[in-house]
Amino acid sequence: MIELNATFFAQILNFLILVAILRAVAYKPVVRMLKEREDKIAESIQKADADAAAAEATLNEYKNQLKDAHAKAQEIVDKAEKRAREEHEASIQATKQEIEQMRKAAQEEIQRDRERAVEQLKDEFGALAMAAAGKIIAKNMDAKENEAIIGEFIDQLDSKKIGDLSC
């Protein structure tokens, strides 16, 4: 049983052959595959990093654009508000002016009416006084003299009585 012979060398040779075969058939492909995967993972990580950086840059760009857009929109709104306010002011001003004008016109008209009424009243008053005087005196008096007397009378009346009348 414990006996060494040429099998000894045959076994060493057998084993070395086995190592060579297994190395070629099984070990090399596995190692190559592991290396390939390692490379691929490294590459993927690198790519992912690059992608993340690019995405970050794009995001920043968009943010800036959005900020600009906001600022611009705010500006536009401000401008529109300002213009609206100005228009509003202007329209109020115009309305006020119009009212003022209307008020003035009305006052003038009232003044005119009043003057006209005073004038009319004066005339009527004159005619009335004359008729009254004619009836009372019932005499032939010079018409011109009469008119002068009446005019004087009315003028006095005018300043003393009618002038203070508020029409």
Add this chain to the structure above:
Amino acid sequence: MSEGIIHRGFTQVGGFTFNAETLTMTWLAMAIVILIGFLATRNLKLVPSGWQNVVEMIVTWLHGQIDAMMGKRGRMLAPLIVTLFMFLLVSNLLGLIPTLASPTNDLNTTLGLALMIVVMVHVLGLYFKGGHYIAHFFQPFAPFVIINAIEEIAKPITLAFRLFGNILAGEILIIVLLKLMPVWMPIPSVVWLMFSIFISCVHAVIFTMLSMAYLANALKEEEE
């Protein structure tokens, strides 16, 4: 004592004697190992699945062990070590199948492998470290060369006889138990068979790990 319980069938080829059974079983074991290696790595994909995970795990683990024990130089020995382990495991288990025998139940096989490893250790040690390697046998002082020499001689002998003894004993006891026990009492045989499976695995691991340790001695960079 060449014909006992174990029959080897001697063959004469050109004046050399070969153990026909051992050689046949070795070739069978080699065929199985190559088949396993081929099947396990036949369809490698970048995204692993199934057996590929196991194969990758083994290779990665082995690389880790080698890097830790031997440094980067050890990587070139990885195929040798993985082959050694697979061959020993298959060889040891082969003997447990009835009518088959382990190639490792023959001292020619175990001593052949052990001597090959030890010769490799010295050759690689001389190649990588040169005179420094020879000098380390004379440390801490010259007379230690005797103790170191005994140790170096003991390495292949213990390596070879440990494996040979365990496997041969296992096989002999399987045969003996089958002959001793009546047919209706299979329990001792089954128990021993289970134990033999365990022993086969353990000794494949031990032989491989010790080989790695010896090789590491020769390859490791000096911590200077």
